Amino acid sequence: MDHVAGQPGTPVVELVGVAKRFGAVQALRGVDLALFPGEVHALVGENGAGKSTLVKMLAGVHRPDLGEVRIDGAAVSLGGPLEARDRGIAVIHQHPTLFPDLDVAENVFMGRQPRDRFGRVAWRTMYREVDGLLASLGVRIDVRGPVRGLAVADQQLVEIAKALSLNARVLVMDEPTASLSAREVDRLFAIVRRLRERGVALLFVSHRLEEIFALCDRITVFRDGAHVVTAPTSELTPESTIRQMVGRRLEALFPKEPAEIGEVVLRVRGLTRTGVFRDIGFDLRRGEILGLFGLVGAGRTEVARVLFGADRVDAGEVWVDGAAVAIDSPTTALRHGIGYVPEDRHGQGLVLDFPIGANVTLPILPRLGRRGLLDRGRERALAGEYAQRLQVKASGLDQAASALSGGNQQKVVLGKWLATEPKVLILDEPTRGIDVGTKAEVHRIVSRLAARGMAILLISSELPEVLAMSDRVLVMHEGRLTGTFDRGAADQERVMVAATGQAAAGAVAPQPPAPSIGGGVLSGSLPVGDR
Amino acid sequence: MTTADGAIGTGPSAGRLRADRLVGLVGRVRELGLLVALAVLVAAVTAREPRFLSLNNARTILLAVSILAVVAVGQTLVVLTRNVDLSVASIVGVTAFVAGDLFKQNPGLSVPLVVALACLLGLALGALNGALVTLGRVPAIVATLGTLYVYRGVAFWIAGGEQITVADVPQGYRDIAMTRLFGVPNPILIAAAVAVVAAYLLRTSPVGRQLYAIGGNPEAARLAGIRSDRLVFGAFAVCGLLCGLAGVLWGSRFGRIDARAASGYELQVVAAVVVGGVNIFGGVGTVLGAVLGAVVLGTVANALTILRFSPFWLQAISGLAILVAVTLDLLITRRVGRALVARRNR
Numbered sequence: 001m002d003h004v005a006g007q008p009g010t011p012v013v014e015l016v017g018v019a020k021r022f023g024a025v026q027a028l029r030g031v032d033l034a035l036f037p038g039e040v041h042a043l044v045g046e047n048g049a050g051k052s053t054l055v056k057m058l059a060g061v062h063r064p065d066l067g068e069v070r071i072d073g074a075a076v077s078l079g080g081p082l083e084a085r086d087r088g089i090a091v092i093h094q095h096p097t098l099f100p101d102l103d104v105a106e107n108v109f110m111g112r113q114p115r116d117r118f119g120r121v122a123w124r125t126m127y128r129e130v131d132g133l134l135a136s137l138g139v140r141i142d143v144r145g146p147v148r149g150l151a152v153a154d155q156q157l158v159e160i161a162k163a164l165s166l167n168a169r170v171l172v173m174d175e176p177t178a179s180l181s182a183r184e185v186d187r188l189f190a191i192v193r194r195l196r197e198r199g200v201a202l203l204f205v206s207h208r209l210e211e212i213f214a215l216c217d218r219i220t221v222f223r224d225g226a227h228v229v230t231a232p233t234s235e236l237t238p239e240s241t242i243r244q245m246v247g248r249r250l251e252a253l254f255p256k257e258p259a260e261i262g263e264v265v266l267r268v269r270g271l272t273r274t275g276v277f278r279d280i281g282f283d284l285r286r287g288e289i290l291g292l293f294g295l296v297g298a299g300r301t302e303v304a305r306v307l308f309g310a311d312r313v314d315a316g317e318v319w320v321d322g323a324a325v326a327i328d329s330p331t332t333a334l335r336h337g338i339g340y341v342p343e344d345r346h347g348q349g350l351v352l353d354f355p356i357g358a359n360v361t362l363p364i365l366p367r368l369g370r371r372g373l374l375d376r377g378r379e380r381a382l383a384g385e386y387a388q389r390l391q392v393k394a395s396g397l398d399q400a401a402s403a404l405s406g407g408n409q410q411k412v413v414l415g416k417w418l419a420t421e422p423k424v425l426i427l428d429e430p431t432r433g434i435d436v437g438t439k440a441e442v443h444r445i446v447s448r449l450a451a452r453g454m455a456i457l458l459i460s461s462e463l464p465e466v467l468a469m470s471d472r473v474l475v476m477h478e479g480r481l482t483g484t485f486d487r488g489a490a491d492q493e494r495v496m497v498a499a500t501g502q503a504a505a506g507a508v509a510p511q512p513p514a515p516s517i518g519g520g521v522l523s524g525s526l527p528v529g530d531r
Numbered sequence: 532m533t534t535a536d537g538a539i540g541t542g543p544s545a546g547r548l549r550a551d552r553l554v555g556l557v558g559r560v561r562e563l564g565l566l567v568a569l570a571v572l573v574a575a576v577t578a579r580e581p582r583f584l585s586l587n588n589a590r591t592i593l594l595a596v597s598i599l600a601v602v603a604v605g606q607t608l609v610v611l612t613r614n615v616d617l618s619v620a621s622i623v624g625v626t627a628f629v630a631g632d633l634f635k636q637n638p639g640l641s642v643p644l645v646v647a648l649a650c651l652l653g654l655a656l657g658a659l660n661g662a663l664v665t666l667g668r669v670p671a672i673v674a675t676l677g678t679l680y681v682y683r684g685v686a687f688w689i690a691g692g693e694q695i696t697v698a699d700v701p702q703g704y705r706d707i708a709m710t711r712l713f714g715v716p717n718p719i720l721i722a723a724a725v726a727v728v729a730a731y732l733l734r735t736s737p738v739g740r741q742l743y744a745i746g747g748n749p750e751a752a753r754l755a756g757i758r759s760d761r762l763v764f765g766a767f768a769v770c771g772l773l774c775g776l777a778g779v780l781w782g783s784r785f786g787r788i789d790a791r792a793a794s795g796y797e798l799q800v801v802a803a804v805v806v807g808g809v810n811i812f813g814g815v816g817t818v819l820g821a822v823l824g825a826v827v828l829g830t831v832a833n834a835l836t837i838l839r840f841s842p843f844w845l846q847a848i849s850g851l852a853i854l855v856a857v858t859l860d861l862l863i864t865r866r867v868g869r870a871l872v873a874r875r876n877r
Contacts (some may be wrong), residue, residue: 334756349753351747353814362744363755365737373735
């Protein structure tokens with residue numbers, strides 16, 4: 001194996017001092033990264049470390065605010081995905097973006113089908129070429145069959161064949177193994193090695209450290225949008241890599257108020273959604289903030305959606321205040337006193353055309369009715385009360401939600417769920433994409449809610465936030481709970497070890513996920529809900 | 532604003548307030564724009580033909596659009612939820628015919644009973660549409676395209692080539708549409724009443740707000756615990772009910788009915804709704820707008836007749852009105868959207 005790591009020579013593609021900012025969030029702060037021909041380069045980092053932004057920059061989707069992209073040593077401006085493609089950069093996404101109803105060969109040659117001399121599509125040539133490409137990867141896929149119905153792994157291979165047909169010299173793979181079986185991963189790795197021998201530069205973005213250490217020549221670690229280290233794999237271990245990922249950061253930012261932790265409000269056992277997560281169980285108590293941490297794709301949001309009745313569940317039981325409940329819809333969840341502040345404010349949280357007031361009262365409209373009509377006075381009073389409590393900055397309750405800043409929109413969504421007076425509040429990434437000041441405000445609000453006795457499930461991708469806010473932290477990895485830590489016992493490294501699935505190999509074993517109160521043995525296979 | 536200004540954070544600047552008022556105004560500008568367009572139209576036609584501007588002609592126009600307006604109100608409820616009902620004209624036709632046929636087969640039947648039965652039939656047909664869309668998960672445009680033909684087929688089957696004539700229905704039935712109150716023809720009063728009640732309920736009832744939420748952001752509505760399926764079903768059912776009422780008015784007004792009654796009417800209804808500023812993708816629009824849309828279309832038709840344009844022009848010009856209305860609507864929405872983004876980034 002000719003190993004190029006750290007060798008002098010010209011990188012195929014190089015990012016120099018690249019910075020990118022989205023609104024309040026500095027996604028990349030002047031990072032460097034060089035990819036050499038014939039190397040497999042791993043890019044790792046926590047959620048929000050800036051990996052996706054970097055990938056999108058290479059794909060030509062984002063342009064850097066500062067710094068430059070160099071190809072073969074010369075600075076270029078990637079004006080768009082097409083230009084990146086023409087310069088030999090191809091990106092394989094976790095979920096392939098193909099045309100499901102067109103056949104495999106058409107997908108490979110979409111937009112640049114070979115033509116015959118009358119300008120018609122030369123189908124035979126096309127099928128022959130795609131057959132050849134796939135054969136060179138050592139795989140057999142019917143090039144005349146539609147993409148719909150192919151396994152994700154095979155769809156990725158179609159994407160790779162497409163990249164090869166474009167003579168891609170740089171192949172960026174974003175979480176390629178996340179939805180693959182062990183055998184499919186082996187096959188993918190064989191192909192990656194074959195491409196490496198051909199001199200392709202591969203950037204491998206992944207959360208799975210064991211795979212990275214099995215496959216990659218060099219590893220680059222990002223943290224908070226900054227470059228931390230680039231080193232040959234031989235000089236790193238999974239433990240040292242995790243240490244680099246989490247680093248040491250200020251944690252005094254969040255004013256967590258002491259709260260009296262009471263009886264169990266929400267008890268979950270054996271919650272399973274086939275293929276998404278399985279056997280999730282925990283207790284959530286009055287006044288408690290329970291952090292739920294995991295890397296992207298671990299299944300946290302999916303668990304939250306099931307608890308709120310937004311998605312169906314395949315097995316598991318849920319109790320609210322000691323009574324078994326079947327939560328089959330958000331309406332039922334609301335009735336049982338569960339609120340859910342979703343991750344996607346625009347898509348799921350707000351009706352943007354509605355004014356602030358109408359957004360706040362949306363879930364409780366039936367309660368505001370008086371003989372079938374809306375009690376406008378009460379509505380305004382209530383919406384005003386929550387807007388004031390959350391310090392929403394706006395010209396008035398009649399201002400459209402679409403006109404607010406991200407942080408203020410988030411406060412409106414929060415207010416909307418507080419207005420339902422929930423016993424249990426599930427917060428899914430409540431501070432994503434909002435500015436530092438508002439973020440601190442949200443933390444203060446959440447902490448105060450807990451102090452008043454609300455039970456809070458806090459999902460966050462920001463480890464410091466989870467650690468600072470939570471009384472206990474649950475950690476998920478690929479759909480399973482891999483750790484439970486009490487406030488005192490949780491530190492960044494131990495949590496990250498659990499989140500990357502290194503628990504067995506890691507130096508620290510997480511505490512067993514034993515519920516501290518007598519739950520007894522619960523058969524965990526009764527379907528929740530009747531749908 | 533008193534609650535809000537006191538309640539919400541820091542006080543806004545005067546400029547910001549003005550901008551907000553402007554945006555608020557643009558929110559209602561669709562109706563305002565329609566009124567302006569109507570005024571311009573009336574002025575232009577009057578300049579050519581002074582007889583156009585008269586109480587008598589206004590009555591003619593409003594009477595001509597009254598049935599259209601009733602159906603447009605129902606259609607608005609459906610369109611607000613991001614759906615559409617293409618079968619409205621078939622429901623009007625079948626209920627009009629069935630009502631007449633009931634009198635024909637059973638002379639002496641009470642008029643209120645027949646009216647109630649016709650409305651119930653409309654309600655049932657609308658409910659069937661709603662069931663197809665919510666339980667069957669058939670896209671509304673497909674489901675109601677299907678029932679458009681099915682309901683019409685039922686009308687043909689019941690009619691079997693027969694006609695209802697003026698002689699078949701009692702005078703009491705004819706009186707529904709043919710009498711006046713204080714000089715105003717009944718259909719106009721009925722349409723106005725329907726529109727006022729619907730507009731009031733949409734504005735002031737929780738259900739009305741929920742209909743807008745479903746169309747504006749279905750996922751957010753679902754997560755807010757709104758039973759979207761029930762409400763969509765209800766919107767289709769009420770739309771059917773109003774079509775039943777329109778069928779009664781149709782039968783009462785025209786007297787002579789065959790199975791083709793109101794054929795092709797659905798496109799005029801959709802046109803009125805769209806011209807009236809109801810967003811075809813749901814979530815935005817008012818009953819007032821839809822009714823104004825019907826009035827604008829009726830005024831255009833009347834003007835073309837008075838100016839002795841060929842009737843062939845009528846369709847083309849109605850089509851043009853739709854295009855202008857929708858394009859303007861899109862431009863305004865985009866403009867406002869940009870203004871909002873610009874303000875947010877300030």
